[in-house]
Amino acid sequence: xxxSIILWFLAILTAPFFSAMILKVKAFFGGKKGPPLMINYxxxxxxxxxxxxxSTSTTVIFKLGPIISLGSAITVLMFLPIAGYPPIFSFNxxxxxxxxxxxxxxxxxxxAAMDTASPFEGMGAAREAYFPIICEATMFMILIFFYRLTxxxxxxxxxxxxxxxxxxxxxxxxxxxxxxxxxxxxxxxxSRVPVDDPATHLELTMxxxxxxxxxxxxxxxxxxxxxxxxxxxxxxxxxxLILPFGSSVPGxxxxxxxxxxxxxxxxxxxxxxxxxRYRMDKVPQFVLTSFALAFFATIITxxxxx
Amino acid sequence: MSNAFLEVSNGEAIAREKIVHLxxxxxxxxxxxxxxxxxxxxxxxxxxxxASIKLMAVLRTDKLLVATCDAPESYPSFTQICEPFHLFERxxxxxFGIRPEGHPWLKMVRYHPNYRDLPDVFGNDYTKDIPGxxxxxxxDGDEIHEVAVGPxxxxxxxxxxxxxxxxxERVLHLEIQLGYQHRAVENLLQGVQAKRLPILAENxxxxxxxGHGLCMAQAVEALTGVQPDNGAQVIRTIALELERLAxxxxxxxxxxxxxAFLPPANYFGRIRGDFLNLALLLCGNRxxxxxxRPGGVRFPLSDDIRxxxxxxxxxxxxxxxxxxxxxxxxxxxxxxxxxxxxxxTHDADRLGLVGPAGRASGLPYDARRCFPAEAYGRIEIPENxxxxxxxxxxxxxxxxxxxxxxxxxxxxxxxxxxxxxxxxGSFDLxxxxxxxxxxxxWRGEVSHVMVTDETGAILRYKVKDPSFHNWxxxxxxxxxxxxxxxxxxxxxxxxxxxxxxx
Numbered sequence: 055x056x057x058s059i060i061l062w063f064l065a066i067l068t069a070p071f072f073s074a075m076i077l078k079v080k081a082f083f084g085g086k087k088g089p090p091l092m093i094n095y096x097x098x099x100x101x102x103x104x105x106x107x108x109s110t111s112t113t114v115i116f117k118l119g120p121i122i123s124l125g126s127a128i129t130v131l132m133f134l135p136i137a138g139y140p141p142i143f144s145f146n147x148x149x150x151x152x153x154x155x156x157x158x159x160x161x162x163x164x165x166a167a168m169d170t171a172s173p174f175e176g177m178g179a180a181r182e183a184y185f186p187i188i189c190e191a192t193m194f195m196i197l198i199f200f201y202r203l204t205x206x207x208x209x210x211x212x213x214x215x216x217x218x219x220x221x222x223x224x225x226x227x228x229x230x231x232x233x234x235x236x237x238x239x240x241x242x243x244x245s246r247v248p249v250d251d252p253a254t255h256l257e258l259t260m261x262x263x264x265x266x267x268x269x270x271x272x273x274x275x276x277x278x279x280x281x282x283x284x285x286x287x288x289x290x291x292x293x294x295l296i297l298p299f300g301s302s303v304p305g306x307x308x309x310x311x312x313x314x315x316x317x318x319x320x321x322x323x324x325x326x327x328x329x330x331r332y333r334m335d336k337v338p339q340f341v342l343t344s345f346a347l348a349f350f351a352t353i354i355t356x357x358x359x360x
Numbered sequence: 361m362s363n364a365f366l367e368v369s370n371g372e373a374i375a376r377e378k379i380v381h382l383x384x385x386x387x388x389x390x391x392x393x394x395x396x397x398x399x400x401x402x403x404x405x406x407x408x409x410x411a412s413i414k415l416m417a418v419l420r421t422d423k424l425l426v427a428t429c430d431a432p433e434s435y436p437s438f439t440q441i442c443e444p445f446h447l448f449e450r451x452x453x454x455x456f457g458i459r460p461e462g463h464p465w466l467k468m469v470r471y472h473p474n475y476r477d478l479p480d481v482f483g484n485d486y487t488k489d490i491p492g493x494x495x496x497x498x499x500d501g502d503e504i505h506e507v508a509v510g511p512x513x514x515x516x517x518x519x520x521x522x523x524x525x526x527x528x529e530r531v532l533h534l535e536i537q538l539g540y541q542h543r544a545v546e547n548l549l550q551g552v553q554a555k556r557l558p559i560l561a562e563n564x565x566x567x568x569x570x571g572h573g574l575c576m577a578q579a580v581e582a583l584t585g586v587q588p589d590n591g592a593q594v595i596r597t598i599a600l601e602l603e604r605l606a607x608x609x610x611x612x613x614x615x616x617x618x619x620a621f622l623p624p625a626n627y628f629g630r631i632r633g634d635f636l637n638l639a640l641l642l643c644g645n646r647x648x649x650x651x652x653r654p655g656g657v658r659f660p661l662s663d664d665i666r667x668x669x670x671x672x673x674x675x676x677x678x679x680x681x682x683x684x685x686x687x688x689x690x691x692x693x694x695x696x697x698x699x700x701x702x703x704x705t706h707d708a709d710r711l712g713l714v715g716p717a718g719r720a721s722g723l724p725y726d727a728r729r730c731f732p733a734e735a736y737g738r739i740e741i742p743e744n745x746x747x748x749x750x751x752x753x754x755x756x757x758x759x760x761x762x763x764x765x766x767x768x769x770x771x772x773x774x775x776x777x778x779x780x781x782x783x784x785g786s787f788d789l790x791x792x793x794x795x796x797x798x799x800x801x802w803r804g805e806v807s808h809v810m811v812t813d814e815t816g817a818i819l820r821y822k823v824k825d826p827s828f829h830n831w832x833x834x835x836x837x838x839x840x841x842x843x844x845x846x847x848x849x850x851x852x853x854x855x856x857x858x859x860x861x862x
Contacts, residue, residue, distance in 0.1 A: 083623055177843070238658065246691065253622075257509070258846050267514075328623075330692035331692075335529070
């Protein structure tokens with residue numbers, strides 16, 4: 055239990071660091087030196103030192119947005135089996151709880167955006183509400199898949215200890231589809247290229263960024279930290295799936311996990327460097343691909359795994 | 361077909377009495393018939409001649425045509441029949457209070473009271489603040505929403521207000537309202553001392569320093585009878601091409617950045633700087649300020665500098681080609697560029713688009729080829745039109761022109777260039793004269809007109825930046841396009857705010 059709590063703290067502490075890796079990779083591909091790896095900490099500290107500015111047209115919803123979105127992100131991490139260790143909390147069906155806690159965070163981000171009455175933020179909110187709907191369908195398809203394999207609706211049943219390896223042995227080929235589906239969800243949910251462009255300054259093309267335009271200072275810091283944690287959550291899941299190995303050497307499993315995590319961030323960085331963003335009306339097709347993949351994976355397991 | 365307008369050459373001084381002065385009806389008939397048959401408006405403006413107000417039009421077919429008439433207080437709008445007059449008529453209405461009756465969209469251009477203290481055509485109260493005090497084109501419907509962008513933007517860019525009428529993500533109509541940077545440049549140019557004229561002209565639009573500088577210099581040269589020597593013409597040509605290179609490359613990089621394809625954005629950002637530095641080498645200023653002066657150039661191109669220039673361009677050329685390849689061969693970039701913001705040849709022709717935006721929509725006009733000045737008469741400028749009219753076409757026009765410009769510069773600097781440097785001094789313009797100059801700057805056709813009075817003072821200085829034609833092209837491109845593609849389209853036109861606002 056103590057281990058799990060320490061890991062949870064570490065996860066929140068190191069999430070900004072891993073996100074900065076993406077910036078480094080992008081800088082490398084762009085022929086630049088890039089910002090230091092600690093940049094996100096500097097940004098957070100800078101933001102926390104500032105004051106917040108609130109538009110007179112906003113209400114308390116606007117102030118609640120950042121707190122709840124961060125709150126949901128760190129709550130979700132409590133249910134996450136990090137490096138194969140059991141999570142802080144776990145119960146049968148927790149994965150559904152987790153999905154909707156994240157949904158709650160998103161709801162309040164959207165509500166806060168709508169609260170500003172800015173036409174941009176409304177547009178961003180509409181987009182942010184639309185794409186995750188497709189993600190949700192994929193997530194439930196993945197859930198059915200895992201349930202078929204393990205008979206549990208519990209994150210710890212899929213990702214602790216040797217269970218990922220067991221999943222590969224049980225249904226390796228369809229799991230490959232699931233990993234890809236997860237990756238698409240990661241890119242969508244975390245507003246990465248090719249779905250969204252986290253680096254742009256053009257309000258009209260943004261999805262996530264435009265919704266937080268009016269937040270400033272500590273509020274913005276909370277949102278940023280929340281999005282680092284969210285990316286960390288998805289990356290951990292994929293890390294455990296792509297490098298499912300344990301090790302008998304003390305700390306070996308941990309090293310393998312970190313390597314997997316770094317690999318995921320690296321791939322995100324490479325994707326952002328080598329492809330352009332999709333046109334907004336093509337994004338749903340891309341996200342739907344994840345559903346198709348998960349759907350096929352599930353169909354395959356229905357047939358072959360009795 | 362014969363018409364009453366007088367044929368003139370680019371940069372040729374004409375005595376004012378030679379310019380055909382038509383009765384208004386004949387003026388209107390001739391102007392409309394020229395434009396209806398494919399002619400375009402280069403300049404159309406009002407000016408005060410002693411007590412009366414006159415209108416002057418400079419049109420182009422394959423020649424430049426000019427005529428004047430006495431301005432009526434109101435007249436049936438030309439725009440109803442020929443769209444290229446659209447903004448020019450609004451400008452005249454704003455500057456001289458002359459109402460074009462039946463103009464389809466009679467709105468102020470730059471929000472200032474007219475020069476004659478007449479009642480305002482638009483009914484504006486100029487003591488009130490500017491922003492938002494206008495009626496915008498509106499679309500009605502339950503699901504229509506309006507998005508207002510600017511005039512203050514999220515980046516460090518110039519101010520301009522964009523009003524979108526959308527249904528969901530789809531733009532039905534975009535209206536662009538500019539004028540926030542109106543500095544009354546034309547009035548300043550009319551009253552200024554001779555030695556300050558070049559400095560003002562260079563600062564009409566900072567990114568078109570050479571383009572506007574050249575137009576001004578050629579106009580003054582025509583009216584003073586001074587001919588710049590051969591070497592000066594070559595140096596000016598090189599400067600204009602360097603300006604085109606730096607800007608086109610910057611635009612391509614920005615287009616790449618707008619679709620989140622970072623490597624070319626970064627490389628082109630750097631290479632743009634390299635080309636700006638070549639201008640620095642030429643005259644000590646990265647934007648070419650202080651180079652072009654009436655009568656020639658202020659800095660020679662010594663053999664040392666010429667060789668360095670040659671070496672640097674040799675070094676940069678393969679880099680440019682490589683990054684162009686990287687950008688244009690990426691399939692994800694192609695899917696973003698193609699079929700995005702299409703302006704048909706028909707629309708482009710009716711709006712009178714110029715420059716790369718016009719060529720991308722199938723209008724081959726290039727002032728370097730059609731009305732060559734400086735050293736362009738000796739250079740082969742290939743026709744470079746595309747037919748698709750989308751963002752891809754506008755990017756591809758720039759792609760081709762970047763390589764052409766490099767070629768032009770290389771073909772000019774292999775031999776020694778000698779010139780007698782000039783300094784800005786005062787000059788006497790020939791009295792009662794008229795001159796129009798046209799140059800193809802990187803955005804398209806820049807044109808200046810100078811009209812002098814009996815004493816040789818400037819009676820009217822008219823400036824036209826290519827953006828004056830092209831902003832409506834951007835509106836047209838956005839029709840039926842996703843609102844999220846606006847930044848991409850905007851960048852593919854990359855028009856000037858201050859060049860428009862004057």
